[in-house]
Amino acid sequence: MSRPRVGYAGMTHLGLCSAIAAASKGFATLGFDTDAALVARLEPGNLPVVEPGLDDLLRANRARMVCSADPARLQDCDLVYVAPDVPTDDNGGSDLAGLDRLLELVLANTRPDAVVVVLSQVPPGYTRARQRAGRLLYYQVETLVFGRAAERATKPERFIVGLPDPARPLPAALGDFLAAFDCPILPMRCESAELSKISINCCLVASVTVANTLAELCERIGADWAEIAPALRLDRRIGAHSYLAPGLGLAGGNLERDLATVLHISQEHGTDASVIRAFVGNSAHRRDWPLRTLHELVLSREPHARIGVLGLAYKENTHSVKNSPALALIRNLTPWTLQVFDPVVPASAAPHPNATGAASALDAAGGVDALAIMTPWPQFRELACADLARVMRGRLVLDPYRVLDAGKAKAAGLDYRTLGVA
Amino acid sequence: MHALTHYNTQPAKPARAVVIGAGGMVGSSIVRELANSDIPTLALTRKDVDLLGAGGSAQLKSKLSTDDAVVFVSAVAPAKTAAQLMANLRMAEAALAAFAAVPPAHLLYISSDAVYADDANPVSEHSSVAPSTIHGMMHAAREFMFRSEYRGPFAALRPTLIYGARDPHSGYGPNRFRRQAAKGEPVTIFGAGEEKRDHVAVEDVARLAVLILLHRSAGALNAVTGVATSFRDIADIVARQYQLPAQVKSVSRPGPRPHLLHRFFDITQCLKAFPEFHFEPLEQGIVRVHREVLG
Numbered sequence: 001m002s003r004p005r006v007g008y009a010g011m012t013h014l015g016l017c018s019a020i021a022a023a024s025k026g027f028a029t030l031g032f033d034t035d036a037a038l039v040a041r042l043e044p045g046n047l048p049v050v051e052p053g054l055d056d057l058l059r060a061n062r063a064r065m066v067c068s069a070d071p072a073r074l075q076d077c078d079l080v081y082v083a084p085d086v087p088t089d090d091n092g093g094s095d096l097a098g099l100d101r102l103l104e105l106v107l108a109n110t111r112p113d114a115v116v117v118v119l120s121q122v123p124p125g126y127t128r129a130r131q132r133a134g135r136l137l138y139y140q141v142e143t144l145v146f147g148r149a150a151e152r153a154t155k156p157e158r159f160i161v162g163l164p165d166p167a168r169p170l171p172a173a174l175g176d177f178l179a180a181f182d183c184p185i186l187p188m189r190c191e192s193a194e195l196s197k198i199s200i201n202c203c204l205v206a207s208v209t210v211a212n213t214l215a216e217l218c219e220r221i222g223a224d225w226a227e228i229a230p231a232l233r234l235d236r237r238i239g240a241h242s243y244l245a246p247g248l249g250l251a252g253g254n255l256e257r258d259l260a261t262v263l264h265i266s267q268e269h270g271t272d273a274s275v276i277r278a279f280v281g282n283s284a285h286r287r288d289w290p291l292r293t294l295h296e297l298v299l300s301r302e303p304h305a306r307i308g309v310l311g312l313a314y315k316e317n318t319h320s321v322k323n324s325p326a327l328a329l330i331r332n333l334t335p336w337t338l339q340v341f342d343p344v345v346p347a348s349a350a351p352h353p354n355a356t357g358a359a360s361a362l363d364a365a366g367g368v369d370a371l372a373i374m375t376p377w378p379q380f381r382e383l384a385c386a387d388l389a390r391v392m393r394g395r396l397v398l399d400p401y402r403v404l405d406a407g408k409a410k411a412a413g414l415d416y417r418t419l420g421v422a
Numbered sequence: 423m424h425a426l427t428h429y430n431t432q433p434a435k436p437a438r439a440v441v442i443g444a445g446g447m448v449g450s451s452i453v454r455e456l457a458n459s460d461i462p463t464l465a466l467t468r469k470d471v472d473l474l475g476a477g478g479s480a481q482l483k484s485k486l487s488t489d490d491a492v493v494f495v496s497a498v499a500p501a502k503t504a505a506q507l508m509a510n511l512r513m514a515e516a517a518l519a520a521f522a523a524v525p526p527a528h529l530l531y532i533s534s535d536a537v538y539a540d541d542a543n544p545v546s547e548h549s550s551v552a553p554s555t556i557h558g559m560m561h562a563a564r565e566f567m568f569r570s571e572y573r574g575p576f577a578a579l580r581p582t583l584i585y586g587a588r589d590p591h592s593g594y595g596p597n598r599f600r601r602q603a604a605k606g607e608p609v610t611i612f613g614a615g616e617e618k619r620d621h622v623a624v625e626d627v628a629r630l631a632v633l634i635l636l637h638r639s640a641g642a643l644n645a646v647t648g649v650a651t652s653f654r655d656i657a658d659i660v661a662r663q664y665q666l667p668a669q670v671k672s673v674s675r676p677g678p679r680p681h682l683l684h685r686f687f688d689i690t691q692c693l694k695a696f697p698e699f700h701f702e703p704l705e706q707g708i709v710r711v712h713r714e715v716l717g
Contacts, residue, residue, distance in 0.1 A: 332694050
């Protein structure tokens with residue numbers, strides 16, 4: 001058959017990045033969303049998400065990509081991915097109502113021979129429960145990484161596809177489309193594919209939790225996790241790309257969602273998930289490291305402290321503040337005065353009655369008793385420690401992600417604190 | 423129980439505080455702290471209300487008002503036997519009967535960190551309540567009784583090992599060490615005194631109790647400093663307070679080394695509940711108590 005025409009329904013982070021990646025592989029691509037205002041914004045190429053390389057990728061492939069709020073346009077598609085971001089509550093529970101509505105709309109407006117693939121993150125059992133006679137409904141694992149979405153969408157490591165019957169071949173439109181990405185394709189039953197996604201995230205959380213647990217121990221016994229992690233990465237059983245950087249617990253919402261899903265399903269089926277509860281507990285514990293350290297070193301001694309906070313996003317290169325450690329910290333600094341700066345997120349996102357937005361990272365450090373670098377934005381690496389020491393009133397710098405050079409910070413007279421070392 | 427939440431987002435004095443068990447070390451400290459905060463207070467000792475007596479419940483009821491904030495700190499101590507456990511539960515039962523007739527606006531129970539499982543480390547308010555002693559079981563049971571039958575905002579403050587100038591007991595730790603040194607005797611530690619524990623000044627427990635009343639808080643809060651110190655280090659701190667430093671002497675343990683070797687606390691919930699409250703560091707507290715005792 002000729003190259004399939006591909007549609008993406010739901011133009012939020014996942015759908016948008018995936019659609020642009022499809023266009024970049026030479027496929028005529030439709031970006032569909034029920035939100036006409038969003039579509040109107042997308043049509044001239046204004047992206048509502050911050051992702052390195054994504055704007056350029058869209059510009060280069062603009063001719064092959066059409067955005068529309070008209071569901072009738074879905075009739076032209078041979079393959080439609082249903083890919084809205086699925087919102088989560090504070091406990092990581094998914095709200096699937098929006099996904100269900102969009103899936104119904106897509107099924108009602110596509111040809112019966114069109115292949116429909118759920119790309120959103122769903123709990124095991126979702127895809128099979130929505131099978132219907134005469135339709136081809138599949139599931140595919142998404143491996144979007146905020147801040148690296150364009151790269152991940154254009155150069156996936158593999159495709160994991162869930163089929164109602166894995167003994168049957170992939171439909172041609174889906175097979176041809178996936179083949180264009182030149183990576184392994186792993187077809188499996190729906191439940192396995194849905195649980196694969198969760199399994200991947202549990203492995204990542206396990207690595208991060210090991211790093212966080214042992215980094216905290218390093219802080220007490222004179223070891224340095226930065227010396228240990230490279231040794232682990234050279235162990236083939238652990239791997240060069242393993243998640244071993246200590247951090248402030250889990251953030252962003254997706255990993256937390258999968259842990260909540262495993263806890264929920266294991267409770268329903270009576271399986272042991274105590275390790276998952278331990279992951280959740282450790283994440284909450286490490287998230288509050290900046291709060292505890294600030295209290296210990298400054299707030300317990302300085303009742304009128306002024307605190308600078310660099311970064312509000314939950315990680316670099318994203319506008320998302322979902323479960324952001326910065327916001328978690330700021331929420332608990334109510335009695336004190338704050339100066340905040342984030343390259344993308346406005347200061348108004350800070351949940352604080354007395355926080356002012358600074359014009360730059362260095363401005364946010366001006367006159368503060370302590371500075372907390374809460375998001376490892378690349379531009380923060382350009383801060384000169386001597387400049388910080390000059391403009392700050394106090395000496396304490398909390399740098400959990402090692403954005404600054406510890407040696408230079410100490411040489412500038414700063415009281416430099418980070419994760420994984422005393 | 424969940425971690426502490428505040429019904430009053432801005433502190434507001436209760437119409438009156440009623441302290442049941444005002445004669446003890448903790449109760450009297452809370453009464454003093456309430457006075458420092460200019461909160462009208464009714465201090466009840468066993469002489470005023472005998473919760474184990476026949477008319478205890480009626481006595482208490484006659485003294486209560488529905489806009490009171492009640493601090494329940496009364497206990498038969500120690501609670502080591504079944505009879506002592508039951509006596510303590512009967513006291514709570516009698517108080518609950520009075521609260522059913524005249525429900526106070528807020529109830530704070532002074533509990534204990536003994537409610538937590540021995541293997542919880544570091545302990546936080548989210549740790550499992552699984553007491554390993556009758557004393558811990560008594561406090562856990564009373565918390566459950568109050569929480570299930572009192573319908574208003576209920577808080578449990580769970581102090582760890584308490585020290586202070588007026589401590590009537592001479593439990594192993596700062597209080598006993600001070601008394602030994604004051605008598606010119608060696609300060610005695612068991613074995614190497616390596617067990618690390620958290621010790622909190624009674625004044626800090628009282629300050630937290632008053633903060634809970636001011637915020638009309640509900641939930642659990644540990645009254646702990648977040649710093650665990652070995653008994654050896656505490657003995658050395660106490661010994662240094664004397665011009666002729668006291669000798670610190672190791673004696674053999676009365677029994678096997680305790681199963682609970684070290685106990686650390688995570689005080690993050692306290693930092694969130696009362697960000698401007700900070701605990702007195704142990705050495706500073708020991709020095710202060712020493713000066714207070716000397717007058």
